[in-house]
Amino acid sequence: MNVSAWYCLLTLLVLTPQGVPKSYQNYEYEYYYPESSDPPVFTARPQTFTVEVGQSVIIPCDYNNPGPNKLIIKKLPASGGTEKLLSVGSHKVTPDQRISITGSRLAISHTRPRDAGTFLCHFDLEPPVQLRHTLDVQYPPSVRGLVPPEQHVARGTSVTLECEAHGNPEPIIRWSRQGGKLPSGYHTSQGSRLTVENVDRKAEGTYLCTADNGIGDPASAAMTLIIEYPPEITREKAVVRTGEGDNVELVCIVHGRPPPDVVWTHDGTPLPDTMMDTQLHLPTHSHTTVDTSDSHSHSLLAHRHSLSINPVTEKDLGAYVCIAENAHGQKNEIIQMTALPEPPKITSSPNGGESRSYTLTWDSESFYPITDFIIKYRKTHLGVWQTSENMVMAGSWANVSRTVEPKAGIGRQPRSMAYTLTNLDVATDYLAVVRVRNKYGWSAESQRFHFSTKKALAVLQSTSGAQGVVLMTLLLSLVLVLLLLVP
Template sequence: IFFSVPPSIQILPPNGEVVTRKGGPVSFECKANGNPSPTVQWSKKDGLLPSGLQVETGYLLNLNEVQRQDAGVYQCTASNGIGQPVTGEIALHVLYPPEVSVLRSWVNSGEGLEAKLDCVVHADPPAEVMWYQDSFVLQPTDRRLMSKSGNTHTLAIRNVQLSDFGNYSCVVSNSIGKDKRYIELSGKPGPAKIISSQYSNPHEYDLKWVVQSVFPIIEVRVLYRRIMWHDLLVKPSQTYNSATSERSQRYRLTNLQADSVYECLVQTKNQHGYGELSDLHQWFTSPRGRTIAHNSSRGVLYSRKQFYNVLSQERAQRIELPDHNNFESISLSPTMSNKYIPNCKNNSIELFEREINEK
């Protein structure tokens, strides 16, 4: 005689809760009874299993090297075609030391404006967050506000002063561990981002870039080469656009060699000094007699730090590189137009065209 028995389950641990530290193994068990013998499937509520699967079959669910993202509610469902499937739940709680990231490691601001520094913190048990400027612990003041929204901790500095510029860190700790991240608050321009095409006409190239700076750019350094480096110092006139927080700039390089490969770097300066060099940008001039239709830009990345160290070590207009290429310096005088308004966040700069004679 065959008796049909609907499924029933017993989960282990019986209380349906598991607490473990990050990196350790975890096993869940779901004992199922019924006739015929039930099939047991595991799933994770509101997400995929750590294996990346939606469902796994079997009485046991083994998790190796548990990560914080694995925390949540796991469900075992038993079914044998008799009656309704039954489901049990196990809540996994993962303890782990703080994990900190920053939304921006470099923040641009200016005197009289407001600056916000953000650290995103994940920790269990909950962590304590402390802000530092250099090695000094910061306390909230009327001008310095500290707040938390979800996992994001924010240090807001009102009416920025010159003494506020520098290196900040958010130091986060709980009973398991500690972590920290650094943020630089600077009035200098950020590194220029070259947005020109990789291809140009035989003898000229329209070099374009954008740079973040709340202050007007008072000088631009353009380095380019085919064989020998040329180092240009340009002081452009400026126009402004409040649509974005970036300043757009351009400079036309002329008298280039046809059918050649060129490289360039851009570095911008405002009243606080020079920002970092851009990544190395590479483009190709077409053969003589051909015209290239410009397409979307693609830059070839190069180590900014290595190149910047070479430049800063010499601290001179004429620099000897390992391949013995020389830099030549040319300065162009500006004519300024319009006064920068702090509320304007985007500025477009048109540079005067000038012949650059390669030697």
């Protein structure tokens, strides 16, 4: 068969593959060229083309000395697939409209990830004449969570969040948390998994799995942890001091998931709902605004449950219990409402200005006027220079009790008082406690307060008992000086 016949058969196979016998539809090509002619030579070099998805690329198959042979361009399978014939000579075989043939070059517009692979420029000779190019199509990452987007987890358990990402180049996965740090204390953690051990309510929030490969924008998947736990109660005041006619609000701040039901009792008797009020409670942080739309913020939120008593009567005094309960448990806290004065807070300076007396001052909050007080004091240890015959020994308390003229007026206010202790020892350390009483009874003791009488005089007194020794020391010093001065 001559060259013209081979060419006609090739054209028939390419242009009308459905109209030829099956034995010719495998695109097996064989060319004849005179033995005296040289085979084709590719002038282009093997290259790797890297483009971002959506860009265009030209695959060059430039050659010299084609003779009667036709250039074939194929796309080889990446793994396990079948090769695709793209063009024979100047004729495009693939139906893909994004591919065009211009001379010996193949152009691909609007590249897609599936366009990546090996392109083979081929002359079907024996041996074959071939040129290989590689196309790498880079594309932005995508990511998806491998766990439910919202999980309810019991406090104390461990939970693992997981996601997977795709992209070219291979994306880097990092975890972060909306509105704060991760439970580990770090802002981010790298890897496809994030494990949180022994979760508590502070671990509640929305976690972001973010994939980034430098192409386009990073992609994120959100997963929310909702931590379920028994109620937790904080009292605004454990003791509320009040009296008849006063207006009082008792408050407990309640955390819990699910939100606990709260009831109040007074001396064991349940109180009606009409006395209660519930509001959302936000933590107070200076220079900080809490965004309640952020799920992480909800782990910091609680409910403020208040009990209003208006006006107070004597029968309202007593123990109030705030009881919170949900599916995980129950919690109680007691708020004591009393008319007794609070323990005094001593306000005087611990360093006395007098050698044998000391003025003790204190404040005590009481709804009713103070009628009496008691001061107990003792030495903390025996001083070196103490010579008083009426010493108060360390460990032995002295008591002073007085009745005072009540000052007019009622209401919660600090009641300031003072008393001067006399016949104290010079330069001596003392310990004192104070209690006060109103018409409802005695307060608890104040915190122990350390004070001392004036100590500067002690140095002078210490020399009076050894005047002879001091005088002798001075005389010896004078003699020594004179001896040094005599030649």
